[in-house]
Amino acid sequence: MKTVESIILSSALLFISLQLIEAxxxxxxxxxxxxxENQRDREKRQYVPKDNSIFDFIIVGGGSAGCLLANRLSENPRWSVLLIEAGGNENIVHDMPILAPNLQKTDSDWQYQTTPQENACFGMRDRKCSLPHGKVLGGSSSINYLYYTRGNMRDYYNWAALGNYGWSFPEVFHYYMKSEGAYLKGLEQSPWHNRTGELSVEFVEFRSEIAKYFVKGAQDAGLKSVDYNGYSQLGVSFAQATTRNGHRASSSKSFIEPIRYSRKNLHVINYSTVIKIIIDPITLTALGVEHVYKGKVYSVHSRKETILSAGALHSPQLLMLSGIGPGENLQRVGISQLVELPVGQVLYDQVTHFGPVFTTNTTGSTLFGNTITQKDLDQYFAGSAGTRISSTAGFETLAFFRTRNSRTPTDVPNIEIAMGAVGLASDGGTTFKTAANFRDDVYQKAFSELENRDHFTTIPVLLYPKSKGSLRLRDRNPFSPPEINPNYLKEQEDVEFLLEGIKEAIRIAETPSMQxxxxxxxxxxxxxxxxxxxGTDEYWRCSIRVLSYNFYHYIGTCRMGPHTDPMAVVSPELKVRGVRRLxxxxxxxxxxxPAGHTAAVALMIAEKAADLIKQEWEQNYKININT
Structure with missing residues (x-):
């Protein structure tokens, strides 16, 4: 006998199928x-705190870190927590991994670009690379390509060696484990994964024929089959992705949706942009924030702490808008300085090269948009994780290796190759090209002939860029995008490492399995x-500067370090130097x-921060009770 739930589900699927027939x-x-869904989301009534409302903790930014942090702090029913997000809530497109590129250049993306680059992005309009950055509850975890990587354990030993006590690998590893709910076939008994956390991590069930051959080809080339989140990172693997049964498992879905309406002490507000941190100019204490909702400015105050989790592009912008940052920049835009700190003076990002690209003799293995069928959608809505819709935008495998000219230790990779049975031509030169800001002539001359022809793309990722960029205020308007100059490929060494990555991709393609x-x-x-x-080295060096690309792994703009680090903005406890309760x-x-993608890193940081905050304020509570 059918349950009421199954009847409702069957009716919904029938309705969806009838709608698709007409499409x-x-x-x-x-x-x-x-x-x-977006229209209903904007129109529905939501909780908006009254002007001058008071909360124990105010968290600015509902991205990867902010969502997890709000979850952990609201575990204490005595604490009131306000989470403020500038964007809306996720919709059906966010749910589908294959549609990740479609979320860029939408309302879910801040749609930022670099300043014109002197040494890179030559193939982009105005020499500006796109800088995707999530503007939605879930942040970039709601619009990214869903890779889950922790980096190399040596990365964290290096953090500690720089004076960041408490951040060595053994001290952060359990924070990675805490949030992870791994459903990785073949790794069920691995001590490197936790199976009880809220964040679902899976091997993507759908695997193209090309991806299977690429993994075999990488093994032919000498790379081991590895769990790159295990003991050894060097090798090749199908991607570990933040999906649950083939659906995107964003930070919002994992940490906010399950508790948003059940924890009365947690308050979440969408479509509200924080414009300033309220700081007492005498005591230099953060008192709360000003935010704009539907054109009206509200002030909210914090009893304990104000916490910026707005990401590597917005957290530094908010500090500077509030008078915390380099005096030269603040003076230029007319903001009174409260505290001199090197905010935004360090910015690193992992630049990549879009290609090499290879054709194959397969049929229907490349993920062309026109190969998605109504059957795929019906199966997806019915709960199948094996359709093309669950593919992480077509990028299915990762290979980590150390180039012959690398300066890293022998067990540390300096290049990653992401491989996808996809490319600029797989959608007819529309979504991918637009999202990356590639010029039309670049597409037409180099890629357009690949339309409707099976092919795959390899993307070498520079794991440890030497080129350093910066972020500055453009003006004092909080709604203006900051000036973001990652300085891609300023250092020739970065070009040489990417060149070796290109050669490695070609070497894999020439193996017996790939042939x-x-x-x-x-x-x-x-x-x-x-x-x-x-094909010459000089050609590839030129191509690297033309087809520059990135996976939006921005770090360092509010750098953590000891008091002896002249570029440090926050302490190892993540407290802003010179300002209390921030x-x-x-x-x-x-x-x-770190040697990998940075989404998981943000979650680890939030887990550790939650413990730091709890330890401090729970200890204060015990002291007050005892006295």
């Missing part, structure tokens, strides 16, 4: 439904490099780049 493109219904699908290097000179012979808890505090 010219299977995703037409999905995008229409997403637009309707079973006739993997063939796509030889089209990119604009600006026509004068060079394709912390930064997000990837802006990361002192040096």
């Amino acid at each position: 010219a493109n299977p995703f037409d219904y999905v995008f229409k439904r997403a637009a309707e 079973k699908i006739n993997a063939t290097l796509w030889k089209r000179n990119v604009p600006g490099c026509e004068h060079l012979k394709f 912390r930064v808890v997000d990837n802006s505090v990361v002192p040096t780049m």
Whole structure:
């Protein structure tokens, strides 16, 4: 006998199927439904604290770190917690991993760009690379490509060696474990994974034929099959992704949705932009924040702490807007300085090269948008994790290796290769190209002939960039984007490491396993490099500067360090130097780049910060009770 729930589900799936039959493109219904969800989300009544309301903790930014931190702090029923997010809530498009590129250049993305780059982004409009940054509850975890990587254990020993006590690998490892709920087939007994945390981590069930051959090819080339979140990172693996049964498991879904309405001491407000931290100019104590909701300015105050979790681009911007930062920049835009700190003077990001690209003799293995069928959608809505819709935007495998010219220890990679049965041409030069800001002529001359032809893309990622950038205020308007100059490829060493990454991708493609699908290097000179012979080192050096790309792994703008570190903005306890009751808890505090993607790093930081905050204020509570 059918349950009421199963009847409702069957009726919903029938309705969806009927809607899709009428759609010219299977995703037409999905995008229409997403637009309707967004409209309802904006129109519905939500909790808005009265002006001058008081909370124990105010968290600015509902991204990866902010969502987890709000969850952990609200575990104490005596503490009231306010989480403020500038964006809205997720919709059906966020849920589908294959549609990650479609979320860039939307209301869920701040849509920032770099300043014109002198040494990179030559293939982009105005030499500006895109800088995706989540503007939605869940932050970048709601719009990213869902990779879950922790970096190399030596990264954290290096943090501690810089004077960041409490941040060595053994001291942070259990914080990674705490939030993780691993459903990784073959690793069920691994001591490197936890299976009880809120954040679901899976191997993506859908695997293209090309991806399977690539893993075998990497093994032919000498790379071991590894759990790159285990003891050894060097090797190749199918991607570990933050999905639950093939659906995106964002920080919002994992840490906020389950408790948002059951914990009465947790208050979440969407569509509200924080414009300033309220700081007592005499005592230099953070008292709360000013935020704008529907055109009206509200003030909210904190009894205990104000916490910035707005990400590596917005946390430094808010500090500077509030008078905390380098005097030269603040004076230039007309902001009175309260505290001199090197906010925004360090910015690192992992630059990549979009390619090499290879053709294959397979049929239907590349994830072209027109290969998604109504059947795929029906199966996805019915709960199947094995359809193309659950693919992490087509990028399915990761390979970590150490190049011959690397300066890292022998057990530490300096290049990662992300491989996807996808490319700029797999969507007809629309979404991917627009999201990355590639010029039309770059696409037409180098990639357009690949439309409707099976191919795959390899993207070498520079794990430890030497080139250092910066972030500055453009003006004193809190709604203006900051000036962001990552200084991509300023250091020639970065180009040389990426060159070795390109060669490694080609070496893998030439292995016997890859030749079973006739993997063939796509030889089209990119604009600006026509004068060079394709495939030479000089050609690739030129191409690296044209096809510069990034995975939005921004760090360091509110760098963590001891008092002896002249570039430190926060202490190892994540407290802003010179200001009381103000912390930064997000990837802006990361002192040096980890060897991997940074979404998981933000969660680890938030877990540790939650313990630091609890220890301090619970101890204060016990002292007050005893006295």
